[in-house]
Amino acid sequence: MKPLIIGVTGGSGSGKTTFIEHLKNAFAAHELCVISQDEYYRPRSEQHTDDKGVKNFDLPKSIDKKAFHQDLEKLLAGETIYRQEYTFNNALIKPQTLCFNPAPVIITEGIFVFHFKKIRRLLDLKVFLHAKENLKVIRRIKRDQMDRNYPLEDVLYRYEHHVLPTFEKYIQPYMDDADLIINNNDNFDAGLKVMKGYIRDYLNLLG
Numbered sequence: 001m002k003p004l005i006i007g008v009t010g011g012s013g014s015g016k017t018t019f020i021e022h023l024k025n026a027f028a029a030h031e032l033c034v035i036s037q038d039e040y041y042r043p044r045s046e047q048h049t050d051d052k053g054v055k056n057f058d059l060p061k062s063i064d065k066k067a068f069h070q071d072l073e074k075l076l077a078g079e080t081i082y083r084q085e086y087t088f089n090n091a092l093i094k095p096q097t098l099c100f101n102p103a104p105v106i107i108t109e110g111i112f113v114f115h116f117k118k119i120r121r122l123l124d125l126k127v128f129l130h131a132k133e134n135l136k137v138i139r140r141i142k143r144d145q146m147d148r149n150y151p152l153e154d155v156l157y158r159y160e161h162h163v164l165p166t167f168e169k170y171i172q173p174y175m176d177d178a179d180l181i182i183n184n185n186d187n188f189d190a191g192l193k194v195m196k197g198y199i200r201d202y203l204n205l206l207g
Contacts, residue, residue, distance in 0.1 A: 003076055003102065004202050005122050008109040009174065010129030011167040012058070012159075013136030013143070015184040016109050019129060019192065023107070026196050031203055033075060033103035037110020040068040041086050050161065054154075058162040060112050060170060069118045071100070076122070078102045092149060104206055105199055111166065114174035127195070128178035132185050133164075 010016050017036075024034050040063050041047075047055040047062055056062070071081045081100040087093040114120050114128075131139075140159055144150040150158075175181065182191030 001104075001206065003104050003106050004124050004199075005072070005076065005106045005108065006125045006127060006199075007113040007120070007123040008107060008127045008129065009111060009113050009171060009178075010184075011131070011136055011171055012111065012163050013139035014129040014131045015139070015188060016129050019182070019184070019188050020107060020109055022188075022192055023195055023199075027105075027199065027203075029101070029103075031103055032105045032107065032199070033100055034107045034109070035071070035075065035081070035100050037063060037068060037108070037113060038088075039083050039086050039098065040064045041088075052157075052161075054157065054161075056158075056162045058111070058158070058166040060115055063110075063112060063116075065112070065116045065119070069116070069122075072106070072108060072119065072122055075100060075102050075106055104203060111171055114177060115170045125180070125198070126174075126178045127180045127182065128175050129182050129184050129188070129191075130175070131183070135185060 008016055008020060020034055024032055041057060042062060042064050044055060047057055048059055050056050071083070074081055079102065083098050083100065085095040085098050087095050108119070108123075113123070114126060120126075137159055140163065141152065141155050144155045180191070180194065182188050184191075
């Protein structure tokens with residue numbers, strides 16, 4: 001039987017990564033494979049530079065969508081995927097080689113997983129995480145300063161000129177196409193419970 005493939009999207013700071021970590025921890029490694037669009041960023045030298053000379057990583061062309069799609073197809077065919085970790089240009093982090101093993105349930109997440117047509121066509125279930133804009137800004141600031149070593153001024157500039165325009169053009173329009181919208185203003189507990197149940201029911205059908 002073909003694996004169930006679930007796509008999870010939402011704006012930056014909507015809580016996608018945290019949501020998926022909670023979901024992943026609820027299942028055994030052989031039951032669930034999670035693969036992120038973030039691992040397919042093109043090298044910094046290939047990224048678009050805006051009028052202020054700042055690299056814009058929030059455009060569809062910043063992602064190697066061909067490699068992303070090919071790896072998803074390989075996972076669906078039962079192949080193991082190896083990919084070098086993308087560290088968001090944080091020199092303090094040494095990239096590792098990541099291993100993605102095929103599983104009966106595959107979750108792929110990222111801001112463009114609905115926008116890329118070939119990837120969207122693979123999805124059996126489309127999930128959209130939504131949060132208020134002010135909360136997303138706060139979460140983005142915390143994440144980019146702590147995890148990615150970005151200065152505050154840089155984070156705010158990117159949010160205003162890169163992140164928000166991308167959300168409005170490439171992410172928000174697909175909200176109506178989602179099978180499930182999970183609001184994450186206070187927490188995503190109810191949505192997480194629904195997703196756990198959905199996946200568990202599918203696995204039970206497999207025996």
